[in-house]
Amino acid sequence: MRVLVTDDEAVLAELVAEGLRACAMAVDVALDGDTALERLMVNDYDVLVLDRDLPGTHGDDVCRELVRSGSRTRVLMLTAYTGTGDVVEGLTLGADDYLGKPFDYEELVARVLALARRSTRALPPVLVNGGLVLDQARRQVSRDGRHLRLSPKEFAVLRELMAARGAVVSAEELLERAWDENTDLFTNAVRIAMSKLRAKLGEPPLIQTVPGAGYLIPVPEDAS
Known part of the structure; x- marks a missing residue:
């Protein structure tokens, strides 16, 4: 956002x-x-x-x-x-x-x-992907009932990945949506935030890296 x-x-x-x-x-x-x-x-x-x-x-x-x-x-x-x-x-x-x-x-x-x-890119107040739940209003995240303590930047990155609903999100798109204009486009900020986020989400791994394209969180096959 x-x-x-x-x-x-x-x-x-x-x-x-x-x-x-x-x-x-x-x-x-x-x-x-x-x-x-x-x-x-x-x-x-x-x-x-x-x-x-x-x-x-x-x-x-x-x-x-x-x-x-x-x-x-x-x-x-x-x-x-x-x-x-x-x-x-x-x-x-x-x-x-x-x-x-x-x-x-x-x-x-x-x-x-x-x-x-209310914008054309409107997201539901609560994003759900399997056992992963992100509540935008309360700024809370849980996985399989376990509350996760995320930094504001980690929360923003996870929100963008979940909002994509299984589509690939590039590092450039994450910089555009989760960082402000003062961010160095050649920074490792996305990689660092992604590493910390993966560690907090725990096992089994949720975030996949698509070489040369970006990152995604797969949507469960039984998701409606």
Whole structure:
């Protein structure tokens, strides 16, 4: 799951980003509207957390452009403008949700997850593959009833593999969906995360490596 946080308050933007990263999301940050539009053109985001009062291109215009382009990215306006008229105006512009400042982090995470489920790449809240169960809302994973303690990055990687439903996921796709834009494309981050994830999943091995292609978790033959 990939999110873009756009706010001209750098400290707040990073705090929001870190909070979402701790919940196994890949998060990029833009401090002005022009940068936000540039990143939205390059990357495929599930959710945009958008402040309305941005320097450069105004947040309202960022929202309008996103709607005009037909993007699947869902918009959560996170702003100090909290009057009823402001909320109505923001939703009329095309925002999918509206949250006022100050805000509760748990509520912010819940709203981002809810919006991501409404995107064209929507995933069910609970992913199941045989005895492997991943609960996105609770950020919990179990295998055959055994609870697994995964880091946010391991959780994100496993979510992408399970979401593929038996299809191969390349290292490049994992970097795109589970890491932010500051990740070195030549890094061993995917390999390292995969090694740790395999160890935590235990035996028998679940994750298969497809040489030259990527990784997959087979779907049981009796799965519906």
